[in-house]
Amino acid sequence: MLRVLFHIGIVASLTVLTQLGGVAWLIALLFQRRVLAFVLGYAALAVSAVFVAPLFGRVALSCLDEGPLEVHSWMYCALNRTYVAPELADALREAAEELARAYPGTRTQVLDANFPFFDGFALLRHLSHDDGEKADLAFYYRDAGGYLPGATRSPIGYFAFEQGPSDCPPVWPTLRWDMGAVQGLWRDLDLEPERTAAMLRILSDDPRIGKLFVEPHLAASLDVAHPKVRFQGCRAARHDDHIHLQLR
Template structure:
């Protein structure tokens, strides 16, 4: 019974993290060499999703691109978190091309997007990435020599927060993690303000975009006053480490 419960818990965890991993582990239980079987099944299901998902309304973003738009880490593709609707994909392509044309050499990096299938299926820990119409973008950063292409302060683009005032009280439950113990570990990079302003202004002007979330202190310091740029609320995750956009 304990072993069965353990397999059940693992299936749940893998499903929550990757959507398809629970299915792969369930199939792997039919074989003696479960780890190998899991890897093969998971790779097959993930590869198949890249061809099936477009039929159902979502397309994968490339983790191998050397162009102006790329997924920040292969981890997001391994976990099947790089899917968006074709319309949102087009927005991202147009935005990245605009940024590269305005500031040659600029690379726009995608963080968490959505799973390949099923509207309403949660992509934890996000509250709203469940329909292919939302995506997170990494900040543009610079070092002492100027803009630093493909650089992020943390290895996955999240959790390297920019300091600034907040009106949010301490409360529970909340996803507003400060993770102060991590902050000293990140790379010494600064937000590239001209690129951030250009990106946010372009997104604000695009009729396909409905909402843009960043922290109010960043909106103020960047001088962004577009009505689409909003505060996500005190119970949601901090947005001074990434930009959230949605159709």
């Protein structure tokens, strides 16, 4: 019984993390060399998803491109979190190209997007990333020498918060984690305001985009005022470490 529960736990965990991993583990149970079978099975499923996802109205963002639009880390590709609706893929690509024309050499980086299949199957932590119509972008950063292409303060692009005033009281339950214990571990970089503000304006002017989430203190400091630029609410994850965008 414990063995069955163990495998159920693995299937559930892998499914939540990658959508396809649970299926790969079930296939691996048929083989003696289970770990190897899982790795090969998972790789086969992940590659197949690139070709099958369009039947579900989603396309994979390229994990090989380097600028002007690129996926921030191989991790997002390996976990199948880079799928979006074709309309959103076009909007992201065109926004990145427009920003790169205004600021040559700029690299716009996608963080979490969506899984390849099934509306309503959300990414862990991102409760709204469940239909191919949402994606997160990393902020742009600089040091004393200026803009740093492709750089982020944290290795995964999330959780390096730009601190500022907030009207949110302590509430529970909440996904608004401060993660104060790790803030000192991140790279000492500054937000690059010109590119960050420009991207928010480009996306705001795109009729395909319906909402953009950033913290109010950032929208104020970047001088970005637009009905599409909104506060996500006090119970949702903080948005002073990335930009959330979604189709109209």
